[in-house]
Amino acid sequence: MKISGVDIRPGNILEYEGGIWKVAKIQHTQPGKGGAFMQVEMKNLIDGRKTNVRFRSADTVEKVRLDTKDFQFLYAEGESLVFMDKDSYEQINLERDLLGDAADFLQDGMDVILELWEERPISVELPETIEATIVEADAVVKGQTASSSFKPAILDNGVRVMVPPHITSGTRIVVNVYDREYVKRAD
Incomplete structure (x- = not known):
């Protein structure tokens, strides 16, 4: 699904330059001269690289549709976080880095949405x-x-x-x- 550069929000997963990127931060800027743009900080979900990209309102970018599953946060084990599939009760461990700063807000028993890309967990969405x-x-x-x-x-x-x-x-x-x-x- 194509979206405009100014419709990008934190947490969006984008396909950009052949990679899958998660939007970490955005800053909407309207300079005195020229058109408005969105300064977007993104992290590559496959290799962990970070980049800053400027999208103008005329630019379009592909928003990736991911499979989602309901999980429940159980506990933290060092830098690893343990989640349970609410359907199959299967537990998986994910690295804390996958959540970024939002990991600070995890609470025991919190319901989260795990986003999967080609059956691989790449993102965890917490409640707003x-x-x-x-x-x-x-x-x-x-x-x-x-x-x-x-x-x-x-x-x-x-x-x-x-x-x-x-x-x-x-x-x-x-x-x-x-x-x-x-x-x-x-x-």
């Missing part, structure tokens, strides 16, 4: 958001309320995120896994 507890949050600096200020906080999984000033230690919040950003206070 997760709930986490703040274990440490900086105090609010008085007089900093004139602008929308955020303060750093550390989650129970060790990830550092920026949160609004009213969020305190012990609060459960919803975090976007791929942007590593505060979404809202958990219900």
Whole structure:
């Protein structure tokens, strides 16, 4: 399926220059002169190479359709992560690198979608958001309320995120896994 260069999103799998690439980060840029473009950081899923590519809105790229299977994360074993097929109960070990930064958000028993290309696992998709507890949050600096200020906080999984000033230690919040950003206070 062909998509426009500006429709590329993190987590997309693209066929580019004869390889299969996973989009890690994107940055949409609209310079003063010239057309808008998408700066895309990608990782080759076969050999692990990384590249930065600039796609203009007129460029098209092939989005790869992968087979998907429902798996459940069981536990981490060093740099290896153990997942279980929810249909056959078969367990597989995958390298932590396959998930990138999103691996920090894995929780025991979390349902994930494993993407397979020619029966080979090449990508793990986590839920878009997760709930986490703040274990440490900086105090609010008085007089900093004139602008929308955020303060750093550390989650129970060790990830550092920026949160609004009213969020305190012990609060459960919803975090976007791929942007590593505060979404809202958990219900």
